[in-house]
Amino acid sequence: MTQNVTLASIGSQTPASVAAPFIIRGRLVDAEQVHHKSRDLGMDFVTPEIDLDALISSRVEPGPLFDVKLDEILDFLAATGEAMKQDRSGYLADCVDKIALTNVLPRQQIEYQMQIAAEYLHKGRLLEYAERNLGNARLLDEWVPSTDSTGRRSFTRAFPPRLVHVLPGNAPVSAVQSIALASMVKAVNVFKMGSSDPFMAVAILRTMMDVDPDHPVLRSMSAVYWRGGDERVEQAIYRPQYFDKIVAWGGGDAISNVIKYLMPGLQLVSFDPKTSISLIGAEALVDDTTLEDVAARAAADVGMGNQEPCVSSRVLFVEGERARIDRFCDSLQRNLAERSALIGKAPPLPGELAEEIETLRMFDDEFGVWGAPDGNGLVVLSDGPADFHPIRKTANVVPVRSLKDALKYVNVATQTVGVYPPARIPELRDGLASGGAQRVVQLGDAGGQSIGAPHDAMYIMHRFVHWIVHEDGFEAGGFEAGKA
The missing domain is CATH 3.40.605.10 (Aldehyde Dehydrogenase; Chain A, domain 1)
Structure with missing residues (x-):
């Protein structure tokens, strides 16, 4: 022993x-x-x-x-x-x-x-x-x-x-x-x-x-x-x-x-098990200042808890032209690396997954890869959600023509959806709920929590307790009044 x-x-x-x-x-x-x-x-x-x-x-x-x-x-x-x-x-x-x-x-x-x-x-x-x-x-x-x-x-x-x-x-x-x-x-x-x-x-x-x-x-x-x-x-x-x-x-x-x-x-x-995502409108890419700010918000959601919690974003759907999305990916990776320097990096990706992602660098028409699989932050761009499950500060960025095009990827395992700009949440939240999503927040606020709000589509204390009722009949008129 x-x-x-x-x-x-x-x-x-x-x-x-x-x-x-x-x-x-x-x-x-x-x-x-x-x-x-x-x-x-x-x-x-x-x-x-x-x-x-x-x-x-x-x-x-x-x-x-x-x-x-x-x-x-x-x-x-x-x-x-x-x-x-x-x-x-x-x-x-x-x-x-x-x-x-x-x-x-x-x-x-x-x-x-x-x-x-x-x-x-x-x-x-x-x-x-x-x-x-x-x-x-x-x-x-x-x-x-x-x-x-x-x-x-x-x-x-x-x-x-x-x-x-x-x-x-x-x-x-x-x-x-x-x-x-x-x-x-x-x-x-x-x-x-x-x-x-x-x-x-x-x-x-x-x-x-x-x-x-x-x-x-x-x-x-x-x-x-x-x-x-x-x-x-x-x-x-x-x-x-x-x-x-x-x-x-x-x-x-x-x-x-x-x-x-x-x-x-x-x-x-x-x-x-749940998976969280981000929806980022073209408004994020209008100028470099805004892009950098949005990338920092996205990095906060992706890097939270080294992507161990369900609330951490894994797939980011982004509207816009490829060149600007590439610029966003670069900024996102840099922000993830900066967070690693402040609060610690994640363990390196498992060997097979790391090799798979490194292979994607050769297909630059279909994919883009920023960073390394060393736990400091990695961004993979693909035409649709990648086949692998993003872990340990890995962000999968998917270009879309419209944020509504991303709704088809939402299901009952989608927990939190971070949206930028916040003004677009009302146009998306019903569709997100219909697809099965359980929580919608502003991008960068996935780690926040409203006191007593539902979690995983339920009120926790309401589900915990044993609900019991004592039915005491009618206040006036008795049993016959009830029959009438």
Whole structure:
């Protein structure tokens, strides 16, 4: 077995493996018993054995948060955010060190995600999120009455669910959002961490332990790792007698693996693989100043997270003459390279893909290539979307006569569409929605987020909760009035 070496003991030397403890129902489990390997970088990490009896609670047992008021939950989340900013116990600093060993993201980007994770736990913004998602946050605390047009009265509540969260490994910040939303809906939760980041969720929960080790939010949380597809664990956990929904982020294989366990009573809330694009009108090419500005905006969308997140743009449809589009491609590549110098480059492209792109340079009538497949930024121009999937700061630019010609390439896997100029969004958004796109923004703002806005065509909290209604008949006239 590989000996575990702590980060503190080796300084800048790469350890043989790193420890990845668990949180089980609010308690730290720090044994080093099972060796795993991270997906992207092949780094060994060591976890405890999963104790299924400790992990799973019976439905007969109410969840720790079921009767806790939302206001108290938000206070605790906000206190956790402040504790994360101070990081007195060093959990987040240690987490950054470890993620840098298992994840393809540059260290600067991991550190930035830690900062925005702490900022996310803001009481006012979280309450605003709940109000926008549910229409009325009171639904989380009480049975809200209403009377329909026939006089029939009912009471509705957004009841706490039991959730398994399959977290993504490509965006550590997603852990804080999942923990916050799960807390607000008062769920009983198991977070399955990814092999590229088996650390972030635990670091947040350990920070919660410093704030209040016995708080109901913490006791409703478990964060563990098992290899996706491990039937010994998944056949035991993915059952409706224990959980209502599986909340799955990830690639096609991860989602397909979860789907096979679905059955009546066990639903899927899926954040499945998406691709984002850009639509750039001829207005962007009218002069060099505008072109440079638009290229910088496009580079921000393409280069975000080294193109690991679904929200990062991959295919850019551009109106205009070939000579001006070539000029745009050159500027886009330079801007990507400048971003790499500031926040770190991506890993080089895989060998076969790099060779395929290098071959395209010989076909300059059909293709154009700017940059190199070294992770600093690459632009490939082609008459239609390329056969390969652009990754690691690779932009595929496709000339079109009209932006409306690009609508035929939009489908249900199209997540975010960045548009320039913004004035053209109204003429395009209905067609984009009809094709299946889920979000339209100004070019350069793909990484922004309106508080409580839909994500992947759904209101997340609305999908999380267990909606239950108590129908109380008619206010006047009784049952016979209803029959009439």
